[in-house]
Amino acid sequence: MMDWAYLFEISLTGVAGGGLYSLAALAFVIVYKATRVVNIAIGEMLMAGAYLFFTFAAMFALPIWLAIPATVLGSGLLGAMIERTMIRPLLGEPPISVFMVTVGLGSVLVGLVEVIWTADQRRLPEFLPAQPIMIGDAFLAPKIFWGAVIAVIFIAAVLLIFRFWRGGIALRATASDQAAAYSVGINVPRVFSLAWVFSAMIAAVSGIIVGSIGGISSSMGVFGLSVLVVVIVGGLDSVLGALIGGLFIGLVEALAGAYLGGEYKLLATFIVLVAVLLVRPYGLFGTHEIERL
Amino acid sequence: MRIGTLKETYVADAALFDSRTQKIWLVVAGALLVLFPFVASDYWLYLACLVSINVASATGLNILTGYTGLVSLGQAAFMGLGAYTVATMESTMGTPFALNLLCGGVVAMIGGLVVGIPSLRVKGLYLAIATIAASFITHFLFANLSFTGGTGGLSIQPASWFGLPLDTSFRIYWLIVPVTLLMLLGAANLFRTRIGRAFIAIRDRDISAEVLGIPLLRYKLLSFGLSSFYAGVAGGLWAYFFRVVTPESFPLLMSIFFLAAIIVGGMGTILGGVLGAVFMTMVPELLKFVFDLIPGGAGLTVFLSPVRTIIFGLLIIGFLVFEPHGLAEIWRRVRRYFHLWPFRN
Numbered sequence: 033m034m035d036w037a038y039l040f041e042i043s044l045t046g047v048a049g050g051g052l053y054s055l056a057a058l059a060f061v062i063v064y065k066a067t068r069v070v071n072i073a074i075g076e077m078l079m080a081g082a083y084l085f086f087t088f089a090a091m092f093a094l095p096i097w098l099a100i101p102a103t104v105l106g107s108g109l110l111g112a113m114i115e116r117t118m119i120r121p122l123l124g125e126p127p128i129s130v131f132m133v134t135v136g137l138g139s140v141l142v143g144l145v146e147v148i149w150t151a152d153q154r155r156l157p158e159f160l161p162a163q164p165i166m167i168g169d170a171f172l173a174p175k176i177f178w179g180a181v182i183a184v185i186f187i188a189a190v191l192l193i194f195r196f197w198r199g200g201i202a203l204r205a206t207a208s209d210q211a212a213a214y215s216v217g218i219n220v221p222r223v224f225s226l227a228w229v230f231s232a233m234i235a236a237v238s239g240i241i242v243g244s245i246g247g248i249s250s251s252m253g254v255f256g257l258s259v260l261v262v263v264i265v266g267g268l269d270s271v272l273g274a275l276i277g278g279l280f281i282g283l284v285e286a287l288a289g290a291y292l293g294g295e296y297k298l299l300a301t302f303i304v305l306v307a308v309l310l311v312r313p314y315g316l317f318g319t320h321e322i323e324r325l
Numbered sequence: 326m327r328i329g330t331l332k333e334t335y336v337a338d339a340a341l342f343d344s345r346t347q348k349i350w351l352v353v354a355g356a357l358l359v360l361f362p363f364v365a366s367d368y369w370l371y372l373a374c375l376v377s378i379n380v381a382s383a384t385g386l387n388i389l390t391g392y393t394g395l396v397s398l399g400q401a402a403f404m405g406l407g408a409y410t411v412a413t414m415e416s417t418m419g420t421p422f423a424l425n426l427l428c429g430g431v432v433a434m435i436g437g438l439v440v441g442i443p444s445l446r447v448k449g450l451y452l453a454i455a456t457i458a459a460s461f462i463t464h465f466l467f468a469n470l471s472f473t474g475g476t477g478g479l480s481i482q483p484a485s486w487f488g489l490p491l492d493t494s495f496r497i498y499w500l501i502v503p504v505t506l507l508m509l510l511g512a513a514n515l516f517r518t519r520i521g522r523a524f525i526a527i528r529d530r531d532i533s534a535e536v537l538g539i540p541l542l543r544y545k546l547l548s549f550g551l552s553s554f555y556a557g558v559a560g561g562l563w564a565y566f567f568r569v570v571t572p573e574s575f576p577l578l579m580s581i582f583f584l585a586a587i588i589v590g591g592m593g594t595i596l597g598g599v600l601g602a603v604f605m606t607m608v609p610e611l612l613k614f615v616f617d618l619i620p621g622g623a624g625l626t627v628f629l630s631p632v633r634t635i636i637f638g639l640l641i642i643g644f645l646v647f648e649p650h651g652l653a654e655i656w657r658r659v660r661r662y663f664h665l666w667p668f669r670n
Binding site: 070118121122125127128129131132133135136137138139140141142143144145146147150151257260261264268295296298299302303305306309310313314323 | 390396443446447448449450451453454455457458461462465468469532581584585588627628630631632633634635636637638639640641642645646649
């Protein structure tokens with residue numbers, strides 16, 4: 033006999049947690065769409081954002097409403113720095129080189145965090161409301177619920193920005209055809225910077241949420257592995273794919289964790305990944321590129 | 326192009342070692358490798374064995390990534406397959422080590438073939454991330470199968486050579502280094518054959534290669550198989566060297582290490598794989614020396630591990646930005662400079 037109420041509760045938690053994956057995946061997809069760079073350091077950028085927030089909110093004891101914008105700005109600066117020093121010099125190099133640079137970047141960020149803040153686990157100051165949330169009969173942990181709400185708000189904001197803001201339109205134009213974007217006068221290198229800045233900012237926001245749910249540590253970057261699975265499943269260049277893939281992977285992880293045991297979580301996501309790659313190698317919503325000689 | 330080496334036949338042109346200088350240096354290097362264990366301390370012998378294992382595995386990855394152009398982040402998983410095979414065979418059946426190593430290689434090769442199947446449809450970085458899946462699935466298997474000893478892993482007896490247990494760094498050196506040299510020679514020769522040329526053609530443009538009549542699936546799988554065979558044998562050596570294997574012995578970070586090694590060394594050259602593996606293994610040790618030299622370094626030792634992580638990342642970034650062809654290219658420049666030395670270069 034299956035316990036439907038339990039299943040509903042688990043699924044709800046999974047989907048709500050998946051909202052975070054969607055947000056982080058969005059950060060990844062923006063960079064990929066605009067610059068064709070697979071940023072494997074997305075988890076580490078998230079971690080850097082969370083630690084920046086920790087510095088502002090806990091060490092400098094700034095109020096939350098000041099600490100969050102400061103973190104977002106600081107992360108944007110970090111994104112710009114990364115783009116200028118590591119990604120820009122490799123324009124036109126084979127994708128694997130750029131990919132490896134982001135691998136190195138991840139390593140550098142982890143090392144820096146350990147040097148500055150040590151490898152110990154830390155807790156972020158509590159700022160999410162703590163009343164339990166009941167949806168029907170199902171209980172939802174308040175942090176996860178509010179995390180999901182913030183994620184949804186930010187996703188909506190990002191989508192609106194890319195729909196209506198000049199810079200967002202320039203970014204979408206560059207993504208769809210680089211040469212054409214150049215010829216209508218879009219400053220493509222600046223768009224590249226913009227994509228990295230935005231991506232770092234979004235990553236920082238999701239880092240703050242992830243950190244306030246589960247605490248922060250220098251191994252937080254593991255979250256990025258699940259994000260990679262999300263974007264591969266959804267399709268590297270698809271915003272819709274990132275959103276749906278995030279919810280889907282969140283659901284799969286929650287179900288595997290509840291019914292099979294915690295050690296099955298990553299296994300389940302990676303089996304989903306392999307299955308999707310075998311059926312649709314370019315992801316569920318990704319563009320199927322046709323190669324020509 | 327080297328000056329002063331006239332070649333009159335194709336055989337001479339395709340020869341692995343083409344000049345007298347090269348042969349002399351090889352003899353010198355060989356002699357040094359033979360003499361090394363008699364003069365070096367235990368610590369240096371330990372390092373030499375570790376370097377040698379890493380060279381073997383990095384060369385395997387170089388076949389796949391450097392020569393065939395298929396990026397893989399699963400090399401450590403295949404090493405794990407080899408290591409577990411060797412550990413299981415050694416402790417349950419007690420078969421001779423040569424057979425165990427071979428079986429370790431073959432099991433890893435089968436694993437590699439399975440992982441390689443999607444490589445026909447999945448390309449580039451999608452493939453790289455698919456191979457991460459392999460590394461998580463093998464980790465799960467090692468931790469949960471009945472005969473792999475769970476999270477505690479397996480500990481194994483030292484390899485024995487006619488009743489002599491190879492239980493010290495000095496003794497196992499004579500197993501590890503020759504096996505690695507043999508594998509290096511094999512890899513170097515591979516790229517003088519039809520198969521190796523096919524790999525290179527696939528790397529340069531796989532669709533063109535197929536148009537030229539190279540069956541893509543067969544050669545991509547072959548490349549995966551060969552590469553993971555190397556990883557499996559290296560993993561087997563690793564098992565004999567550390568004599569305990571656990572699921573945590575072969576993390577994703579190790580796969581990244583090997584990819585970093587061939588990038589730093591120079592992709593697509595045998596020498597690059599060797600130089601990269603030596604360099605990347607030695608840098609953390611050098612860093613330890615530097616930390617020991619700093620006065621009052623006792624309080625700084627907590628920073629050793631994070632600084633290693635940073636240096637590791639900076640090396641990858643630095644080489645990709647400033648020297649994309651790696652150490653092998655630097656070596657070539659140095660060699661060219663000395664070729665006509667002391668005349669103008």
